[in-house]
Amino acid sequence: MDIEIKKGSIINLTIESITDDGMGVARKDNLVYFVIGGITGDLLECEVIKKKKNYAIASISSILRASNYSVKPYDKYFGKSGGSTLSRMQYDRQLIEKQRIVNDSFERIASMKVDIKDIIGMEHPFNYRNKSVYPCGYNNGKVDFGYYRQKSHQIVFEERSIIDNMENAMIKRAVAYWANTYSISAYQEDIHKGILRYLVIRVNDNNEFMVGLVTNAKNIPYIDKLVDVLCLNEANHNEEKCDSDCSSDGNSNHLKNLDNKKLLNIKIVSLMQNINKNKGNLILTQDTKLLWGQEYIKDKLGNLSFNISLPSFFQVNRIQTQILYDKVVEFVLVNSTNYNNLQIWDLYCGTGTISLYLSQYVNFVRGNEISVSSIENARQNALSNGVTNVYFEAGDCSEVIPTWLNKFDKPDVIVVDPPRKGCDKKVLDTLILACPQKIVYVSCKPSTLARDVAYLKDYYHVELIQPVDMFPHTAGVECVVLMSRRNWS
Helix, strand or coil: CCCCCCCCCEEEEECCEECCCCEEEEEECCEEEEEECCCCCCEEEEEEEEECCCEEEEEEEEEEECCCCECCCCCCCCCCECCCCCCCECHHHHHHHHHHHHHHHHHHCCCCCCCECCCECCCCCCCCECEEEEEEEEECCEEEECEEECCCCCEECCCCCCCCCCCHHHHHHHHHHHHHHCCCCECECCCCECCEEEEEEEECCCCEEEEEEEECCCCCCCHHHHHHHHCCHHHHCCHHHHHHHCCCCCCCCCHHHHCHHHHHCCEEEEEEEEECCCCCCCCCCCCEEEEEECCCEEEEECCEEEEECCCCCCCCEHHHHHHHHHHHHHHHHCCCCCHHHCEEEEECCCCCHHHHHHHCCCCEEEEEECCHHHHHHHHHHHHHCCCCCEEEEECCHHHHHHHHHHHCCCCCEEEECCCCCCCCHHHHHHHHHHCCCEEEEEECCHHHHHHHHHHHCCCEEEEEEEEECCCCCCCCCEEEEEEEECCCC
């Protein structure tokens, strides 16, 4: 007799694979289950938390038999936090699963068998993120920062994560201490009240930090006290002074409770505020102001340096980005006889990182991005690097590209690096209209990549695909795709 599956049902499941969102996949009685925290090979007792017609979402009640690919989780909050969803899986197996995700996406969504190279893993896959975002909430009545639980907006107050910079935990503690000392409230999404929404931490290759407060208010009380704690403590607090002057009455900058020596060793060069009074999931707006220090931090990729603002897009894994961009260059130049004459158009160019990287190898690069502030940032990056063979223009590319086709020579290669949702249909139609010899598509979500490649397959042939593991211990995987134009008119 079939048992009706509904919310709250308890069921035993064996995990067969994982999704590109890091969910374990199981099948039982003609129903597909997506299990939060499950990894390939697990036998689990699960509780159904959502039931639809053809699938259900479940959480783990207990692990009946751990996968052979399981290791002791690096993060004690594994299975709860959405920060590092695969940290319980051996890293070599993570790479195998990501390779399968890419292969399956093209077979299942695009109905294509293509040349997919072996994924390029990371030699030391820990503490690689140069940007981390922590939602703010109340932890036992105290303001604190953590990660969202996977597939929810419930905060798990995780002190450390193996994918974040090791110093972030100390910065989080210091900001939380300041907030609790001076009664700075945490944002509560259900009532749209409270000041602190998110803490954003960026770090560059010189281990210089930018700290950003995303707030539901224009003015932040006692911000001078946070500057004292985070930014001026090296000048204003020596160990002897802290021992004598830092009381424990809850109303002073008593850094002893924050491990003063460790905090003094963290080089914070920028304190920023981003004002976000909107309801919903948007984290950063364009309304940013400087509270202390520098408006930008400088980071490097190869021979280039980039000014990174609080809301700027910049790849989170510096080491793997270098590998990714070298592949982009390789694909752009392959089968080209005269590199110095190549005209490249870079769509979704952001702050110009790929455009400027390519400019070292080709004649000219035109970059397009819908965000005006990103284009301004791209122009500044070109100027600061002394790069003159690039041109950046803001606007919707489906409108900008037809204008370029009327004004300039057609491109030899178009590079696209869209967000996770992939390219809009009108953008894909614009690519067909522009008719370059090659398209190099950079993607961080295999399913939308496969969908877009399928749309273009009557016009462009997929030569090869190179996956790169940009996000170890998560299910995310980056791909670079080389497509060449078919003979069509």
